[in-house]
Amino acid sequence: MNEVKTPILEMQGITKRFPGVLANDHVDLELYPGEVLALLGENGAGKSTLMNVLVGLYRPDEGEIYVRGKRAEIHSPKDAAALGIGMVHQNFMLVKTMTVAENIILGMSDLPFVPSMETVGKRITEISKRYNLQVDPNAYIWQLSVGEQQRVEILKLVYRGAEILILDEPTAVLTPQESHELAGVLKVMTDEGKSAIFITHKMEEVMEFSDWVRVLQHGKLVAVRRTQDTSPQELARLMVGREVLFRLDKAACTPTETILELQDVHADDDKGLPALRGLSLTIHGGEIVGIAGVAGNGQRQLSEVVTGLRRVTGGQVFIRRKDMTNQNPLSVIKAGVSHIPADRIGMGAVGNMAVSENLVMKGYREAPIVINGVLRPNRILEFAHKMIEMFRIATPTPQTRIKFLSGGNIQKAILAREIDACDGLLVAVYPSRGLDVGATESVRRMLLAQREEGMGVLLISEDLEELLTIADRIAVMFEGQIMGVVASDDADVETLGLMMAGVKREDLAVEIEDAVSTSTASS
Amino acid sequence: MRIIFEKRQSISRRAMVLVPVVSFLVSLLLGAILLLISGANPFETYAAMARGTFGSTYNFSETLVKAIPLMLTGLGVSIAFRMRFWNIGAEGQLTLGGVAAAWVALYWAGRVPAFLLLPLAILAGMVAGALWAGVPAFLKAYLGVDETLTTLMLNYVAILFAAHLYYGPWRDPQGYGFPGTAQFDPSVWLPRLVGTRAHLGLIFAIVLALALWFVLNRTRWGFELKIIGENQVAARYLGIGIARNIVLALLLSGALSGLAGACEVTGISRRLQQGLSIGYGYTAIIVAWMAQLNPIAVLFVAILMGALLVGGDQVQMTMGLPASMGLVLQGMILFPMLAGSLFTEYRLRIVRPEKTDPLASETVEAAS
Numbered sequence: 001m002n003e004v005k006t007p008i009l010e011m012q013g014i015t016k017r018f019p020g021v022l023a024n025d026h027v028d029l030e031l032y033p034g035e036v037l038a039l040l041g042e043n044g045a046g047k048s049t050l051m052n053v054l055v056g057l058y059r060p061d062e063g064e065i066y067v068r069g070k071r072a073e074i075h076s077p078k079d080a081a082a083l084g085i086g087m088v089h090q091n092f093m094l095v096k097t098m099t100v101a102e103n104i105i106l107g108m109s110d111l112p113f114v115p116s117m118e119t120v121g122k123r124i125t126e127i128s129k130r131y132n133l134q135v136d137p138n139a140y141i142w143q144l145s146v147g148e149q150q151r152v153e154i155l156k157l158v159y160r161g162a163e164i165l166i167l168d169e170p171t172a173v174l175t176p177q178e179s180h181e182l183a184g185v186l187k188v189m190t191d192e193g194k195s196a197i198f199i200t201h202k203m204e205e206v207m208e209f210s211d212w213v214r215v216l217q218h219g220k221l222v223a224v225r226r227t228q229d230t231s232p233q234e235l236a237r238l239m240v241g242r243e244v245l246f247r248l249d250k251a252a253c254t255p256t257e258t259i260l261e262l263q264d265v266h267a268d269d270d271k272g273l274p275a276l277r278g279l280s281l282t283i284h285g286g287e288i289v290g291i292a293g294v295a296g297n298g299q300r301q302l303s304e305v306v307t308g309l310r311r312v313t314g315g316q317v318f319i320r321r322k323d324m325t326n327q328n329p330l331s332v333i334k335a336g337v338s339h340i341p342a343d344r345i346g347m348g349a350v351g352n353m354a355v356s357e358n359l360v361m362k363g364y365r366e367a368p369i370v371i372n373g374v375l376r377p378n379r380i381l382e383f384a385h386k387m388i389e390m391f392r393i394a395t396p397t398p399q400t401r402i403k404f405l406s407g408g409n410i411q412k413a414i415l416a417r418e419i420d421a422c423d424g425l426l427v428a429v430y431p432s433r434g435l436d437v438g439a440t441e442s443v444r445r446m447l448l449a450q451r452e453e454g455m456g457v458l459l460i461s462e463d464l465e466e467l468l469t470i471a472d473r474i475a476v477m478f479e480g481q482i483m484g485v486v487a488s489d490d491a492d493v494e495t496l497g498l499m500m501a502g503v504k505r506e507d508l509a510v511e512i513e514d515a516v517s518t519s520t521a522s523s
Numbered sequence: 524m525r526i527i528f529e530k531r532q533s534i535s536r537r538a539m540v541l542v543p544v545v546s547f548l549v550s551l552l553l554g555a556i557l558l559l560i561s562g563a564n565p566f567e568t569y570a571a572m573a574r575g576t577f578g579s580t581y582n583f584s585e586t587l588v589k590a591i592p593l594m595l596t597g598l599g600v601s602i603a604f605r606m607r608f609w610n611i612g613a614e615g616q617l618t619l620g621g622v623a624a625a626w627v628a629l630y631w632a633g634r635v636p637a638f639l640l641l642p643l644a645i646l647a648g649m650v651a652g653a654l655w656a657g658v659p660a661f662l663k664a665y666l667g668v669d670e671t672l673t674t675l676m677l678n679y680v681a682i683l684f685a686a687h688l689y690y691g692p693w694r695d696p697q698g699y700g701f702p703g704t705a706q707f708d709p710s711v712w713l714p715r716l717v718g719t720r721a722h723l724g725l726i727f728a729i730v731l732a733l734a735l736w737f738v739l740n741r742t743r744w745g746f747e748l749k750i751i752g753e754n755q756v757a758a759r760y761l762g763i764g765i766a767r768n769i770v771l772a773l774l775l776s777g778a779l780s781g782l783a784g785a786c787e788v789t790g791i792s793r794r795l796q797q798g799l800s801i802g803y804g805y806t807a808i809i810v811a812w813m814a815q816l817n818p819i820a821v822l823f824v825a826i827l828m829g830a831l832l833v834g835g836d837q838v839q840m841t842m843g844l845p846a847s848m849g850l851v852l853q854g855m856i857l858f859p860m861l862a863g864s865l866f867t868e869y870r871l872r873i874v875r876p877e878k879t880d881p882l883a884s885e886t887v888e889a890a891s
Contacts, residue, residue, distance in 0.1 A: 309760065330762030339760065347760045350753045361750065361761050370743045377741075 014063035038210035086157030236497030259456035266314035290471030336424030351403030356384035408439030546863030575837025584719030590829030596807035599779030612674030614804025620781025623651035652781015660773030703796025713790035722790030
């Protein structure tokens with residue numbers, strides 16, 4: 001039955017390169033009318049890139065796109081819209097100070113000079129009734145909740161006659177109830193013959209929303225499955241991949257004194273909702289503790305609590321047995337904590353400043369970079385040259401603004417700075433996200449070198465392979481709690497996957513002390 | 524052939540010099556067209572402007588008289604702008620600096636040794652200006668209150684407060700009703716360069732511009748300010764105290780404008796009176812942007828702006844053109860300069876068609 005249908009959309013051999021990154025490597029995609037296709041993959045697997053190619057935001061380096069059987073040249077979102085393709089981006093593209101109706105017709109080309117807002121409003125109400133997308137056409141965007149704003153984005157596409165809807169991680173901003181409603185909306189649409197592509201990295205959503213699933217890994221298409229024929233466990237394994245890209249020689253773990261101790265930590269996220277709910281964790285010098293978990297389960301908040309960027313609402317944080325609960329970031333830095341943040345250019349680096357300046361952003365407080373409050377330009381340059389050489393940062397000159405480097409080199413610069421300043425604990429958040437194989441390998445080597453130096457490393461990653469390769473212990477986070485801590489030698493992808501989905505495996509959750517004594521004994 | 528507008532990877536030194544020069548020539552050209560339309564000879568008009576502003580020592584000193592407050596407020600404003608703090612309150616900070624200096628000059632005379640009076644007046648002006656900028660800075664840094672509104676509205680408060688003083692309690696009883704205080708004691712007069720009205724404020728401005736350049740580019744604090752101005756999230760992550768630094772930078776910003784006010788009342792009018800500022804605090808915004816927030820460049824741009832102010836008057840007087848023509852010419856000169864500043868950050872690049880792949884792939888297709 002379904003097999004007889006011809007695809008409404010086909011993408012063939014799509015390849016897209018960015019400096020240092022192969023974002024899409026000959027990816028194929030087929031979408032059938034009336035169906036939802038889930039695009040599953042970790043962050044940086046190339047899902048968003050592929051969709052941006054489809055809506056004309058990027059030009060593919062290779063590959064062809066066919067819509068309704070015809071070769072399509074999509075140069076801009078306008079071309080895509082003309083073909084009935086529309087995308088709801090992760091960051092909504094709405095004008096906050098305008099009404100729902102105004103936003104929906106904004107930018108439409110076939111609009112009369114003075115549009116009748118009444119007619120527009122009527123049509124919006126009609127569409128919202130049909131698809132169960134309740135929203136007041138006259139409300140201002142700023143008055144709406146995030147879930148409602150998403151409805152406006154979907155309405156906007158339907159209003160303009162989109163037949164193929166692309167939703168980029170739509171549930172990331174939704175409550176479980178809202179996600180459920182969204183599934184209902186998609187159902188009505190596909191029943192009418194519309195189709196959707198659903199980008200996600202959550203296995204449960206694939207199961208709930210989709211008919212087909214395509215799994216991307218490091219820019220390559222690695223699997224195509226009918227949703228009914230697969231399971232979350234299989235998807236987890238496919239998404240993470242079992243092949244080890246390269247082998248890293250890792251000396252046995254020799255944990256020393258306790259560097260970081262979190263006791264029953266509670267903290268809220270930016271919206272004021274609880275993100276960490278009674279989390280306890282201990283990290284010793286000379287070991288890498290990995291945090292596994294699906295994004296959005298409190299990992300970011302965990303890193304921020306440790307680095308002093310977020311206040312805890314309960315519990316305590318000790319660094320080298322000193323109470324550092326709710327101390328400011330500077331005190332935490334002075335206590336020897338370094339931080340490789342998830343957002344490289346937004347937080348980790350200052351894009352408009354030189355590579356050399358970015359490299360001294362931790363060291364500028366002390367001699368020999370600064371003497372009596374005065375910076376020494378020559379010392380800065382000397383230091384920069386040393387770091388550029390040691391960490392093999394590819395930059396035209398030390399004076400080049402750092403934003404012009406590739407993602408991998410920006411990350412290397414941040415690592416260089418943070419590792420040089422590190423004196424006890426290194427917090428690394430998604431350190432190899434979006435990097436190519438070579439850069440990923442050097443990042444991992446640097447983390448291992450820190451461990452050899454006797455530093456404690458808190459490694460937050462979505463890449464289970466990475467955790468299994470370099471972490472000594474892996475703690476799995478789910479909804480702000482640690483589901484269990486396992487020695488990485490005893491861990492396998494399936495069990496970790498189950499714990500990531502919220503299954504508490506008490507038998508696997510080795511007590512921290514046990515894990516330490518085991519690894520001490522084994523060394 | 525396509526033309527691409529793209530950001531420069533590093534700031535080109537050649538562009539930094541060339542762009543303002545070319546922009547200035549373009550503005551002269553535009554101004555000339557306007558002058559021709561209104562029936563004036565552009566060459567004569569420009570010559571008159573040049574003579575009136577740079578033609579003699581005295582004329583140049585008058586240009587400097589206008590440039591000095593622009594230098595000081597321009598420096599103040601650029602510090603704030605570097606922090607992305609939109610301080611449009613230099614006018615008020617200047618005015619209040621003038622009020623505070625006048626207060627010392629009028630009411631402390633005889634109570635402190637005479638030689639201390641002028642330094643105290645100047646210091647009072649700086650403190651007043653600093654506090655006047657400190658209030659919005661504090662509100663912004665700790666409570667998130669929008670600074671454009673607070674700094675702007677505090678201008679009116681300061682200006683009207685000054686007016687209240689020189690119309691009311693501080694008015695000179697022997698002043699025949701003229702709105703202004705009595706003239707200060709000569710011990711509080713800011714020394715002038717011989718035979719001119721250009722005063723010691725010029726030395727202050729030059730020294731402070733150099734000092735400021737050093738602080739912003741060569742010190743730890745300047746480095747922190749730069750990071751805060753570029754990326755507050757990164758600054759917080761790097762352990763830099765944002766709120767504290769914003770307040771400190773704004774105190775400095777206000778102090779410079781306050782100094783401008785103190786210099787005006789002690790160096791030019793020698794009393795607090797109506798017309799203390801002819802919009803210096805607002806022109807300072809243009810000065811700061813045209814100088815790209817570079818303290819040394821502020822000095823030169825301020826002289827240019829001072830020349831435009833004096834030159835506008837000259838056009839009116841010697842060429843018999845309407846008063847508004849001076850202002851129009853000023854605007855004409857400013858626009859290309861501001862537009863041109865874009866080219867120090869960006870450049871135009873011409874791309875040959877054969878290099879763009881979409882067309883190339885189509886040709887291949889057609890051939891196959």
